[in-house]
Amino acid sequence: MKYGDKIIKMEGVIVEVTDGAVAIDLKGRLGYLKVPMRMLITDYPLKVGQEVAWNMSFVEQIGPDVNEKYISNLDTYKKRQEEMREKNSKEES
Amino acid sequence: MSITAETAKEHAKDPAVLCCRREAGTVISASDLEDPAIFDDLVDSGLLNLDGALTIEQVIGAKLTETRDSLNPITADVVEGAKVVAEAEDEPADIPAGEGTPTAAPQAPIPTMAGPGGVLKIHIGEGKDINLEIPVGGLGNGVPAALPQSADMVGSAEAAISAPEVAGEEKVVRTLTRKHFNITEVKRGPETKIEGTTLYIREGIEAECVENQKLVTDLKLEIITPADYHTYSETIMDVQPIATKEEESEVGSGVTRVLDGVIMMVTGTDANGVQIGEFGSSEGYLDENIMWGRPGCPEKGEIFIKTQVTIKEGTNMERPGPLAAHTATDIITQEIREVMKKLEESLVVETEEFKQIRRPGKKKIVIVKEIMGQGAMHDNLLLPVEPVGILGGKPNVDLGNVPVAVSPLEVLDGCVHALTCIGPASKEMSRHYWREPLVLEALHDPEVDLCGVIFVGSPQINAEKFYVSRRVGMMVEALDVDGAFVTTEGFGNNHIDFAAHHEEIGKRGIPVVGLSFCAVQGALVVGNKYMTAMVDNNKSESGIENEVLGCNTLCHEDALRALAMLKAAIAEADIKGAEKKWNPNVKSTNIELVSNVTGQPIELVENEQSLPMSQKRKEKYD
Secondary structure, X not given: OOOOOOOEEEEEEEXXXXXXXXXXXXXXXXXXXXEEHHHOOEOOOOOOOOEEEEEEOOOOXXXXXXXXXXXXXXXXXXXXXXXXXXXXXXXXX | OEOOHHHHHHOOOOEOEEOOOEOOOOEXXXXXXXXXXXXXXXXXXXXXXXXXXXXXXXXXXXXXXXXXXXXXXXXXXXXXXXXXXXXXXXXXXXXXXXXXXXXXXXXXXXXXXXXXXXXXXXXEOOOOOEEEEEEHHHHOOOOOOOOOOOHHHHHHHHHHHOOOOOOOOOEEEEEEEEEEEEOOEEEEEOOOEEEOOEEEEEOOHHHHHHHHOOOEEEEEEEEEOHHHOOOEEOOEEEEEOOEEEOOOOOOOOEEEEEEEOEEEEEEEEEOOOOEOOOOOOOOEEHHHHEOOOOOOOOOOOOEEEEEEEEEOOOOOOOOHHHHHHHHHHHHHHHHHHHHHHOOOHHHEEXXXXXXXXXXXXXXEEEEEEEEEOOEOOEOEEEOOOOOOOOOOOEEOOOOOOOOEEEOHXXXXXXXXXXXXXXXXXXXXXXXXXXXXXHHHHHHHOOOEEEEEEEEEEEOOEHHHHHHHHHHHHXXXXXXXXXXXXXXXXXXXXXXXXXXXXXXXHHOOOOOEEEEEOOOOOOOXXXXXXXXXXXXXXXXXXXXXXXXXXXXXXXXXXXHHHHHHHHHHHHOOOOOEOOOOOOOHHHHHHHHHHHHHHHOOOOOOOOOHXXXXXXXXXXXXXX
């Protein structure tokens, strides 16, 4: 990585807490982050609205190529979700 | 900041650097010197150049001949009266080095312990004629000053080194028999049964699984033979042995029946198609995503009975969701178990016997296994009625994650039904415990007396982490052991309690060896002075979570290194400090050292490079 050394303190707000994960909005509408519980260090019980901070850097591309494997996984995943949505709506009607 | 005389002694061999401006004529003492723990960062950032610096032990008491500013190393030309310390010989080659890449808290630096030369050889006549080589430095001034040098520490050191052990009679506490039944084909049929080596699973059983669990809306059953390995699968949540207890046997003793050649595999999504293991991401072609033969993984050639469970939308991240997926799958397993109970003895192809042996007089050790307990998919069912079953098992999250003592045979008999689903490369699945390498190696090592295994959950909140950690400390103290292992799976906030367990055990004067995936991505987030002996479970080429199931889990090679390291630590041999950055060569050196001592080569397992090269790895990681 070319710019890996630049560490920036980021802040965010917890917007969702489940049994397994926490979702965070980056302050300033800079993005959204959802991480499993174990990736958070917590001194207090987690609550929506708590502010959090972490160090990170910018995201860099590794190269220009597209990884077909991920494309195929993503397609399968989307297709399955569509099928399920269809099935769910049929069941409801 | 200046250092104390005590710190100066710990860092006697480290470079001497002034902490503040000092005038010519100053007689140098510890209070004039900077803490060597911060040097690495300063050198990295170019603020400090240690070329030609004398060591702390050389300069203390010497007189500064020139006025120097802070952060200037003290070199021979600016002092008079520097001590000439006998040149230390090359560091003894038989000191295992810590493999983790611990980031020490500034106030508790990991001591660098380079021992001076000279080797004391001890020959232990019993067992397999094992020669321990302990640096002589380890007996006296080389004892890491960071360790509490309480009277009983010294006492135990003497016991370890001078007094030959009086070995008592070996005692078999209990035994566990595994009867293996071979399965070569799995088919669907009108009823669940086993005929010869063919397992039939009742058609329509899926409906009952769905019926049984409120949260489960659909369940598909797939039979994956080796010819089908190249098929797409959702994230693999768990791999489980199919095993059952014979009548009146309990998990951990008596007789267990197990099917060879076939395993259960749990996968699933919620009704919106979102992976239950949302963060697991081992989805894709099975043959590109499974590290065959890892303790927790399938063996190449095995048939998978794979369920794809659909649970109610949005429940994938709540605790009942994943549990429902596992429970629904277990209905199929349970039906197979019932059939297995009635199988003819003549179908047994192999009988294995595990003995839990206590070896009084040998070094008593305990294994502390840290398991996840942060919430959904960070949970485990402990001690179900059937091996890796559901019924009777208690989630360790509900038990408050407090330490639970089990026998090594209970571990090997499936007392853990793992619900963890995060970090595919490092998670310990149910089958991992069934074949847990550290438990097996410690149990079979005639030089140690394994007294038990302690499971402790890793809660989410720090205060709870320290609560359970203090219980671990008390439990280990009560066991009165000579040494302990602490293992954990994966990385994240569980490394906070991992460190706390080391401290709780270490501060009681008990040597402790830690095992975890660290390498690059899992670098420890906290550290303390007791975390010196570490074994890294990493196998991946680049030291990262490579999305290949089971790749970076604890294997036999890690168990052997850990055992050798604990024996060395008990004998108070020095363990070199870990290097600042992850260096895979440390592991290979340690492997070589261990095989030199035992005379037996250690076979290393393969890593992801042995799998069919998926585009993903080719482009992303290599």
